[in-house]
Each structure stands twice: as C-alpha cells, then as structure tokens.
Amino acid sequence: MKGKATDERRLLKVLDGERLWPPPVWMMRQAGRYLPEYRATRAKAGSFLDLCYAPALATEVTLQPIRRFGFDAAILFSDILVVPHALGQKVWFVEGEGPRLEPVDLPRLALESDRVLSKLEPVIETVSRVRAELPKETTLLGFCGAPWTLITYMVAGRGTPDQMPARRAAFTDPKGIDRLIDILVDASIDYLTAQLRAGADAVQIFDTWAGVLDDFGFQRLVIEPTKRIVAGVRANVSGARVIGFPKGAGGHLPVYVRETGVDAVGIDWQASLDFVRDAVQPLAAVQGNLDPLHLVTGGKALDAAVDRVLDRLGEGRLIFNLGHGITPDGSIDNVSHMLARVRAAGRR
Template identity: 55%
Template sequence: MTSANKPLLTVLSGGNSGFIPIWLMRQAGRYLPEYRALRSAKGGFLELVFDSDAAAEITLQPIRRFGFDGAILFSDILIVPHALGQDLAFEAGEGPRLSPPLVDTALASLERVQARLEPIYQTVEKVSAKLPESTTFLGFAGSPWTVATYMVAGQGSREQAAARDYAYRDPVGFGAIVDAIAEMTVDYLSGQVSAGVDAVQLFDSWSGSLAPIEFERWVIAPTARIVADFKARHPGVPVIGFPKGAGGKLPAYARETEVDAIGLDETVDPAWAAAELPRGLPVQGNLDPLALLAGGEALERAVAHILSTFEGRPHIFNLGHGIIKETPIAHVERLVAMIRGSSGGRV
C-alpha cells in the first residue's frame, strides 16, 4: 500500500499532498437522487447494506459525481453488535433496533455470528476494484462506547441514559460489553483492510454524553486498545478517531489513543484545536453541516475560516458531522470547487 498517488492517504500519514483533500461524512446517501432511486428499487436500508453490489454502487456514487478524494464504505456502525449475536432491524421512521437489549439480557447469552461480516468485506472488494487510483478508500466502525449505548438500550436513546446508568451500577458487566465490542472491532477493521480499504475511521458519535472520568474509561481506554491491536496487525494503515462532542477532552483523546488523525465536530473552535492538539497531528473537519445546507455567503465565510485556521497543519476538509439529506447538490459542488481552488488542486 502506498500513499504516493493518494493525496488523502498522504495527509493521514502526516505528509503534504500538495493540496487539501476533501470527503464528507455520509456523502453516500439520501441527499443524492441516484441513491434514492436505488433504495426505492432495492428496499430498506439493511437490504442495501447486505447487498454487496448495491452497497458498492452507493459507495461509488459520490466519487463519480463530485470526485472526492476519499470514498467511505456504505455500511452501518451496528454491524458489529449484529455479528456479536444481536438481531438488527431498521424500522421506518424509528431508526435501528437491536434485540435482545443488554439492559435486561446477559452478554454471555448471545451467540456470535461472524458470517454476518462477510457481505461487508465483499462490498469492500468490489469498491476497491473500481475506485480511481487517486481515491483513498476509508473503512470504519463504531467505537465501543457508542456501540454499547445501542446494545444496552436496544435502540438510540435520549442522553444515552441506559448505558450510562449501567456503566455506573455495574462497571464490570459493562466493561465486558465494551471489551467484546473492541475485540470484534479489531477483527472487523482488519477484515476490511484485507479486503481493500486504505484507512479506517472510528466513529464515537455519543462520546460527548460522558463525564470526564467516564470518558477516560469508556472512550479513551478502549479506543487506545483498538488502535494498538489494529496497528500490531496493520502498522501502515492510518486510523482516524472521531469522538463527537468531546470538546475540551480532545487533546487527551489525541495523545492517549495515538490515533493518526482526529476528526473535529462543528462545535470545536478551529483556532483552539490548532493550538491545543499535538503539533503536526492531521485534523479532519469541521464545517457545520447546516452551513453547507444554507450555502451562499454563510458557506463561503465558514470555509474560509477553517482553511485559514488550519493552514500549515495536515488537514482533510470535511463536515463536523454527516451531510443533511436536504442539502442541495449545487452547494456540495460549490464546496468542492472552493476547496480545490484554495489549494490549486485538481477540479
């Protein structure tokens, strides 16, 4: 694997690609008419995820349309609990459901089903065979804390109260859940690398709900274990950490997990991040998705501020969270043109 002809991979490795690479979280999805057409033809979300031909096509759609420097695997963070033995379903208008919820079921009662990971690896192989040579292929998984919140409650929950309560009442039992997720996550990410991804991202979407001591225990410590174990298997493959909502805990996260790059959500002040994060650490982000939705002067001003603040540091332009489904295609096209024009990159 080489980063010589992959600008995003070069930046993740701490190098200078010659221009600022760009990709967007949730760039493969509902804001694209071609995605909506395929979903209408194929059925629900999980039907798409486990249909490797459809998932590969969806992964490639934004690359064809916008020429992003990174392709993100079309899948879901709840594939890991599904492989750990929970049943997974998506209910229209209600979101994901995992059963049985571990708030009232023992982890030991679940039977692992590694075969549930195979369609994802098949998707990776198919995308890898079709991506432009200069495009970095990003795999991903959910981080243990965020995945555990769904496994415990059986669904997304307000303020992740069920998981937080479980962690306080029974830290040993909750730790066993986190350990099982971490172990499976290393295997899962390793399988993605073997199938063809160039780098991986760990999404910790709910890390901001934890008190500082709990953040250290349930976000930093298991993430550090995943990074260490993954690097032992794949020492040349970069890991991006994205602890959404971490705020002032970001510097500790960056130092202690030893991720290769850190994703910043839209609430992080770029000037603060530039000053407080380890020198030379690549950063990713952090345009507010609502600024992209708004477009116009608001978009221009926000982009200019981020670019100027991170000048001189390895930087991958991205959103602070996933693209909003109502975002006009023209606004994304304008964003890409601005980033390309700012650094003399290819159009």
Template identity: 40%
Template sequence: MPFAPLKNDTFLRACWRQATDYTPVWLMRQAGRYLPEYVATRARAGSFMGLATNVDFATEVTLQPLARYPLDAAILFSDILTVPDAMGLGLSFEAGEGPRFARPMRDEAAIGALEVPDMEKLRYVFDAVASIRRALDGRVPLIGFSGSPWTLACYMVEGAGSSDYRLVKSLLYSRPDLMHRLLAVNADAVAAYLNAQIDAGAQAVMIFDSWGGVLADGMFQDFSLAYTHRVLSQLQRQGADGQPVPRIVFTKGGGLWLEDMRGLGCEVLGLDWTINLGRARALVGEGNGGKALQGNIDPNVLFAAPERIEAEVAKVLQAFGRPHTDPSTTGPTHVFNLGHGISQFTPPDHVAALVAAVHAQSRALRGR
C-alpha cells in the same frame, strides 16, 4: 498488486502529515439520502439492510458521490451497527425511527454470554470493500470504518437511539463491571472487523465515537477512550497492497478531551464544529507526535446560499492556519470535512459549491 495504483493520494498524504498541494475533502455520509440516485438505488434494494448487505448495491452507492464531486476519498457504504448485528442482537431499521435491536444487552447473563462474532458473518462487508476498491480503479483511497466500542454499547443497551442514554448510563454507574465486560468484547470485535476491512482493501480506517461526548469527564476516559485505545493497539499497520494504513478517530463532542486524545495510537483526529481548528492544532497538531486534523464545518452551513458556504469554508481554512508546505518534512495538516454527517435534506448543488471552494481556496492559501 491486487488493486490499481493510486492516482490521487492527497488524502493519505494529509493523514500522514505530509505536505499537499491543496486541502483534501471528503464528507461523512457522503453516500446517502441527500442524493436522488441513492434514493433510487435504495428503492431497488427494498430496504437499508438490503442495500448494505448487497455487494453490488453497496459498491454503486459508495461511488455515486464521486460521480458528482471531485472528492479526495471514498468511504465504504455500510452501517456502524453491523458488528452487534453479527453478535445476534437482531438489527432492523424501522421507517422514520432508525435502527432497533430485538435483543438488547441489559442483564448479566446476556452480557456474560457476549462474544466476538465470527467475521464470516460480516463477509458481505469485506466483499463490498474489495468490490469498491476494484471499482475505484485507483481514483481515490477507500476508507473503512466502525463504530467505537462505547457508541456500539449505547445502541446495544438502549436497543435503539436515545435522547438521554438512561439505560446505558444506568448500567455504567450501577454495574461498571458489566459495562467493562461489554466494552472489552466490543473493542476486540471492532479490531477484528477493521483488520478484515484492511485485508479486503481499505486504505484508511475510521472509528466513529459518535456518542463519546455524552459521557461525564472521567467517564469518557474510562469507558470510551480506554477502549478506543484497545482497538487501535490491535490494528494491523499495512494494507492489502503493503502500504501503511492511517487510523482516524472522531469523537462527536470530544473537543473537551483533545489533550487526552493526543496519546491515542492514531494519525488523525476528527473534530466537530464546536471547537476552533486553530486551538485544536495548538493542542494536538504541532510537533513530534502531532495529529492531522479532520473537520469541522457545521453540516447545516450547506443549507445556506453558495456564497455563504464559500465564506464559511474560508473561516474553517483560516482557523486551521497556514498549511504545512515543506515536502522534506512532516507538519500540521488538515483534511476538510463536516463536523458530523451530512443531512438528508442537503441540496446536492450546495455540496458541489463546498467541494469547489475547499479546493480553490486551499490552493490559494498555498500560493498555487
């Protein structure tokens, strides 16, 4: 085996709907600006992209939250916009403004010329995956990720973040043929990108459909869900160590379409805080073909006092309901997470309170 044996497989077993001794927990953006050690490393790197494109820095910040908290998974430190950057759109990060593209996709000529990028342009990501996997030394699994085809398209057309998605939705409604062309290229690029992460050592992969929830009903199915399907259908099923690789899909604001998402070729569905976990379990988490569920506490709970955090953790665990405990079969399982990424202003000690509460309370629910 190219990597050390895994010492804590609780997260992976939950992804496969297998019984676990407790509910595993990790946090979206767990390696990030709320940690002073991250801020110090970024200062040394000089910029966000200097951090993300340097294998040693990316490894260092990926492992920083694991030094503080007994989390059950690590997630690659990178950005969802690396793929369109490799397509030549000219990614930069402006202080206080977030990501920006120098060459957005807004006309027929630009979209017609778009191609799946040479994955060698993203070699720094794959080298980071392998480096992080080695540095973890089997402590916990490593999650790789990408933005969804639709979410990437939002940034690629708008040229930056947006409050109203006017440009990308205008293109969608006025020239659906161009939008389908853009999304098809994105889907094939995302699939190649995630497969390369799997080859490099990722033990699970996650698709962030961060802006799927801004679409109208019907448009979501045609312009987001269909292309997430296209990505998933191309993903290889075994990792670098020969073990199966679970697939996670998270659509922020996607609770309305959970029944549509039940048919996705993934093992885990991530949920934001707007849907009750018990209802989600009833819709998509039970029976053959059911999904493991991931989520879904409001990140702003982490600004409350530790005793309130513990109470809100209890609500989430109780909403999911009785955990699956039979080791001889599969059943409904839950991976605890936030309903979106952690805020940069979160007190680190409050994260410790959350992780401890999840582990302790979920063990108690299982009588352990």
C-alpha cells in the same frame, strides 16, 4: 499498509505526515439520501440492512458520490450497527425514526463473537469490490462504530438524546459494561483488520456519543477501548492508518490523540478552531469541521464558513470535511460549491 501503491492518494499523504494545499476533501455520509441516485438504489434493496449486506448495491452506493463529485476519499457504505447485528442482537430500522435493537443478551453476544467475521463477509466483499472500481488516486476508508457509541444503542435499544440508559448502566453495572466493551473491542479489531486486508487504505472509528461523558467516563469508555482497537489493528496490519472521531470531545481532544495513537482526529463543528489549531493539530492531522447545516442553507454563510476552516487550520495537516454527516436535506449544489471553494484555495 503504507507503500508506493498509495503515492497518488492525497488523503493518505496527510495521514502519513504531509501538509497539502489545497487539502484533500471528503464528506461524512456522502453516500446518502440527499442524492437521487442513492434513493433509487435504496428502493431496490428492500430494508436498509439488506442494502448494507448486498455487495453489488452497497458498492454502487459507495461509488455514487465519487462519480458525481470526485471526492478524494470514498467511505464504505454500511452502518455501525452491523457489528451488534453480527453478534446476534436483533437490529432493524424504522423509516423516519432510526434504528431499533432488542435487549442486550451478554451470554449470547459472547457465544456469537467468534462468528462475527463470517456474518460480515458481505460487507468485506463490498470493500474488495469498491477498491477494484475506485480511481487509483481515491482513498478508500473503512470504518466501525466505537464501543461506547455501540453500547449506547445496544443498551437503550434506540438513539436517545443524552444516552441516559447507557450512562446509568456504566454506573450501576460496571462489570457488565466492561464485558461488553471487551466483546466489542475484539470484534472491532477483527472487523477493521478484515477491511484493511480487503483493500481499505485507512479506517475510521466513529464515537458519536463521546461528548456525553464526564472526564472519568471519557477515559474509561472512549480512550481506553479506542486505544486497544488501534493497537490490535496495527498488531495485525503493520502501519495501519486510523482516524478517530470522538464527537463532542472538546477539551479532551489532545489527550484522546496522544493516548489512542490515531493518525488523524475528526473535529465536530462545535470545536474551537483556535483550540484545534494550537492544541490538537500539532499532534495529528485534523479532519473537519464545517457545520452540515451550511450545506442546507448555502449562500455567503457557506463561503465564510469554508474560508474560516481553511484559514485557521490550513497551515497544518488538514482533511477538509464536515463536523458530522450531511443531512438528507443537504443541497447537491451546495456540496459542489463547497468542493469548488476548497479546491480553489490553492489558487488564492
């Protein structure tokens, strides 16, 4: 996927080994409920999943934050749970509470695995539509949920505070969890490959619940499946760029980068900036790690937090981002202020 056509896309330059100043910037969940234009489009769609599977509306939502803020990257509007849904597990969303899933049926998932891409064709169409409408200098990111994070929802049927149901299943039914991982790895490789071939410049693997595992679990359930996905995608798409985001990984970050082979790693806001600078940034580009709460509260604390990220990580390869997604109560004015401060860094 690397080539002359991407020369103007600053984020790709960082993924390919350059240090840029000021750093490129985008924001996880940048297309979301904090934007009035998103809420208006969402109201047209019906259910949340209907929005994910409506290429025209999903394209519109993906482009909204680019039009408003001019981020260096757009990220496909979809949801990590479209993969379990495409595998045949019933998924629905309860307003104000989040996703719900029916109990896992492994034989059914295995039977449906060959039909995943056909069911996700509307999402792939969205990728093509967005790429056609994006400014040529804007990177397009695709994504998927990592197998472990998908499993936490697929086993529990909803989000839980400590992911106890999935952790228990990993101990009591390791063969079943391994089979589920195999299905999800294969589906994720096909899904990310299709996104790249449809026009995505890079893809991100979200592992939101990586931080709840012990050392053994992190190796088995986070690193190994991610390593397989990265290798599988690159076997299909030579030079594919991949960003990993193992939220809560902390001290596991260096081994995650070394063993998975990702081009960049997302850093949550709880990670030590000095540790990231000294132990992680020499291995790969880093992405993050402003606390999303600063986009709610704003003020001098926001300025100081932006400056800390730039000061500590700016000497290496950096993609400025949040340590997780912006929340619905995030302020548009604070987002604009954050962007202005990051981009003014080149003049300081």
